[in-house]
Amino acid sequence: MDEQSHLMQTLVGVTLSGHPVALPVPHDGTDARNKQDIGDILHQIMTITDQSLDEAQAKKHGLNCHRMKAALFSVLCEIKEKTGLSIRGSHDEDPPDPQLMRLDNMLLAEGVSGPEKGGGASAVAAATAAVGVGSDNSIEHSDYRAKLSQIRQIYHTELEKYEQACNEFTTHVMNLLREQSRTRPISPKEIERMVNIIHNKFSSIQMQLKQSTCEAVMILRSRFLDARRKRRNFSKQATEILNEYFYSHLSNPYPSEEAKEELAKKCAITLSQVSNWFGNKRIRYKKNIGKFQEEANLYAAKTAVTATQAVAAAIHNSQTNSPATPSSGFQMKDEDFQLDAAEDKTNLLNNMFTGSSGSYSLPGSGDIFMSMSGLNGSYQPTQLPNTGQTQGDSICHTIGQSLGYSDGLRGNPLYSPHGLNGNGGWHDAVTPSSMTSPIEGANSIHSDTSN
DNA sequence: CTATATGATTAGGA
């Protein structure tokens, strides 16, 4: 506080301006001695803060009781009168700091300094958690909100602490000034000014608090909202669902808009995340099929089990309900599979497949066979329906074969998986969403029978 | 700490 130095200056000014009468020092007349006394007094004043409290108190008491005190006081009053003008002019300004305004606005916009909704971090977290499962990104959102309310809480407690400290300090200073007013003249205006100075100081501290709070919020924002900076892996379940779809549509892993939407919903991720995932998956799968073989087998087997059960059930159903053409019309193609039987059967199948955990409707199972065929190079998926074998047998067979080959094919550049042509693209990928015949490509590219 | 996995971004093509 520069006020202190000012007061000191004032006092020093008094002593230097030739009023030794004001001080409780015996005066013996000689000029040299006089100057030395002044020096002593000055020194005493300057070092008064270094003295012990008792000592200082005793000195003060001595000063107060001095016989010349009244005279000193009047002199001080006089000086004060003269210097008062300079004090007055210097202030009365209250320019709203633009930066402070900005900080305030931001804190308000971020909901840090605004009215608290809910009451406390736990309440907010609980509220968001309750809403939680509903929308897509509310899980990250609740995390974000929890952290934000944490910042908010810290901000408010700190602010309160500063406020309290400020008030305490103000009253302390006012008490001090009141006490001093017995020794020297202090106008109410001066007290007010002092209080203002204190408030200014504290508000600058507050500004620092606001600044760092803003920074914290910005960091939080960038961490949570800039997903690239803070990449978060999808949940295991989500990856599972996506992989299941991918490997069961390996011939044409281009989910339609609707399929993407459904996947997004199931995985609790956004549509573009689904697209990203498939984009990444396709390119990475293609780049290193060997690496993904194990995974492919895993998911193929997984889906195959479901498919087997479903197909078996379907066959059983057909046999019991309509013995004619149990499975001949079963086309292993996207958008093209159809039981030539009545609609109710189709519905039944669809229900069965979509109902089973994570399995995506019948078209998928077809691609599993094709995936398998790619492994051993001999099984042609298109033949499956005509082999005369039951579906279940085919599946078991292909899985058994593929497992045996999985290692030998690793990294083999000659190996070309079904659906993947030599030019580095999935067959018929030109019109991904409306693809109708992914299969014939697989036949043609497996000319590398030398494998 | 290093290597790998993985989600996101970007450039460029059709």
Place this chain on the structure above:
DNA sequence: TCCTAATCATATAG
């Protein structure tokens, strides 16, 4: 606009 391919930046496993 959607795709591929390359690349970035982070997460995670070893």
